[in-house]
Structure formats: C-alpha cells, structure tokens
Amino acid sequence: MELIFFLILAVIAILSALLVIFQNKPIYSALYLVLCFLSIAGLYFLLHSEFLAIMQIIIYAGAIMVFILFVIMLLDLKGEKGTKRLRFQRLFSILFTLLLLFFLIGASAHMISESKKMGLNSEMLSSFGGVKLFGKLLFSDYLLSFEVASVLLLVAMIGAVVFGKKRP
Amino acid sequence: MVPLSYYLYLTAILFAIGVFGVLIKRNAVIMIMCIELMLNAVNLAFVALSRYLNLMDGQIFVFFIMTVAAAEVAVGLAIVVALFRLKETEDVDEINLMKW
Numbered sequence: 001m002e003l004i005f006f007l008i009l010a011v012i013a014i015l016s017a018l019l020v021i022f023q024n025k026p027i028y029s030a031l032y033l034v035l036c037f038l039s040i041a042g043l044y045f046l047l048h049s050e051f052l053a054i055m056q057i058i059i060y061a062g063a064i065m066v067f068i069l070f071v072i073m074l075l076d077l078k079g080e081k082g083t084k085r086l087r088f089q090r091l092f093s094i095l096f097t098l099l100l101l102f103f104l105i106g107a108s109a110h111m112i113s114e115s116k117k118m119g120l121n122s123e124m125l126s127s128f129g130g131v132k133l134f135g136k137l138l139f140s141d142y143l144l145s146f147e148v149a150s151v152l153l154l155v156a157m158i159g160a161v162v163f164g165k166k167r168p
Numbered sequence: 169m170v171p172l173s174y175y176l177y178l179t180a181i182l183f184a185i186g187v188f189g190v191l192i193k194r195n196a197v198i199m200i201m202c203i204e205l206m207l208n209a210v211n212l213a214f215v216a217l218s219r220y221l222n223l224m225d226g227q228i229f230v231f232f233i234m235t236v237a238a239a240e241v242a243v244g245l246a247i248v249v250a251l252f253r254l255k256e257t258e259d260v261d262e263i264n265l266m267k268w
C-alpha cells in the first residue's frame with residue numbers, strides 16, 4: 001500500500017519536474033513546479049515527517065512560488081525565442097547530466113537499505129517528525145544555527161530591498 | 169516500508185533534472201526554479217535518510233536548507249528584477265557586463 005502511494009507520488013514528481021524544464025513559458029514552469037513541491041510534500045507525509053511536510057507546503061509551494069509568480073508577472077517575461085546558444089550546448093548538457101545521474105545512482109545503490117535502530121529510543125520514536133521533538137532539538141542542540149539563520153534572513157531582506165531600490 | 173534505495177533513486181533523478189534545467193535553460197527565473205528543484209531533491213534525501221536511521225538531525229538540516237532557500241530566492245529574484253530594469257532582458261547570455 002505504502003509502495004503504491006510512493007510510486008504514484010514519485011511519478012508525479014518526476015513528470016512535473018520534467019515539464020518544468022520543457023515548457024516554453026515561465027508561468028507554466030512555475031505552476032508545474034508547485035505540483036512537484038506538493039508531491040514532495042506528500043512523500044514527506046509518507047516518511048512520517050508531518051511538520052516538514054506542512055513547512056514544505058507553506059514555505060515552498062506557498063511563499064516562494066508566490067514570490068516567483070509575482071516576479072514573472074511583474075517583468076512580463078517572454079518565452080525563450082530560440083536565442084543563439086553556445087555550440088554543442090545541448091549535447092554537452094545531456095552528456096553531463098547522464099554522467100551525473102549514473103554516478104548518483106551508483107552511489108545510492110551502495111547505501112544500506114535496512115534501517116539501523118540507532119539514535120532515538122523507542123519512547124522518542126513514537127513522536128518522530130513531530131513538532132515537539134523538533135522544537136526541543138532546535139532550541140537545545142541547534143540553538144546557535146537557529147540564531148544565525150535569523151540573521152541570514154534579516155540580511156537577505158536588507159539585500160533584496162537594496163537591490164530593488166531605484167538608483168539615485 | 170518502501171526501501172531506502174527507492175527514495176535515493178528518486179532523489180538522484182530529481183537532482184539530475186534540476187542540473188539539466190540549469191544547463192539548458194537561458195532564462196534567469198527558470199534557472200532559479202531549477203535550483204529550487206535541486207534543493208528539494210537534497211531535502212528529500214535528508215528526510216528519507218533521517219527516517220531510516222531514526223535520527224532527527226536530518227530534519228533539522230532540512231529546516232535550515234529551507235531557510236537558506238528562502239533567502240536565496242529573495243536575493244536572486246531581486247537581482248533579476250534589477251537586471252531587467254537595466255538591460256530589459258532576462259536572458260543570461262546577454263548579461264555580460266563584467267565579462268570583458
């Protein structure tokens with residue numbers, strides 16, 4: 001049963017990811033990317049990571065994609081109109097991607113597939129992926145990274161404002 | 169339970185599609201979208217491994233990657249908007265101010 005859900009979601013994710021690339025108009029790619037993010041959120045649910053699945057829907061499929069759609073509509077981007085490319089660009093892209101895929105799959109095949117019962121004890125295991133355990137870890141072991149991330153967001157916000165400002 | 173390797177194969181395919189998109193597309197916004205696709209593939213690998221190793225740390229990493237992705241998109245799109253204002257194009261091949 002779980003395998004069937006996995007296969008459905010995986011096929012949707014791969015197909016929509018391919019459609020992102022092979023669309024001419026950016027707005028359609030953006031909409032297919034939303035579909036891809038939603039299917040990845042479904043995979044997170046399948047992996048019992050409910051909190052991250054919700055975050056995926058809110059942050060990626062919500063905030064980031066709305067932002068990208070805003071920019072596409074604001075700039076009135078036209079589709080690619082067969083601009084001149086570098087020589088052999090398409091051929092080398094395909095070759096490089098196939099090589100990369102070969103190595104990545106080769107590396108994945110060596111992964112141990114059975115789960116090692118390490119890390120959490122059984123009592124914590126029942127709350128795996130929940131908000132409670134997540135928050136506990138975030139505010140104890142990863143407190144410094146959390147603070148640094150907040151500074152990063154502030155800097156990104158200031159940077160976006162500076163770039164968006166009109167030159168004097 | 170679905171074997172871990174299936175998740176990793178899916179991750180590899182999604183990442184390769186993202187790389188291919190960045191290599192073949194010349195539109196800056198679509199390239200940013202492909203980068204998001206690659207980040208998502210890595211996130212999926214983190215979550216799958218954290219599930220199979222029963223460690224929560226991978227999920228914390230995913231949380232931070234999401235934060236960085238949000239910051240990256242904000243700055244990247246601001247650069248695209250600024251460039252569009254300057255050169256009226258979003259084609260990265262035509263943006264060669266600093267090349268020569």
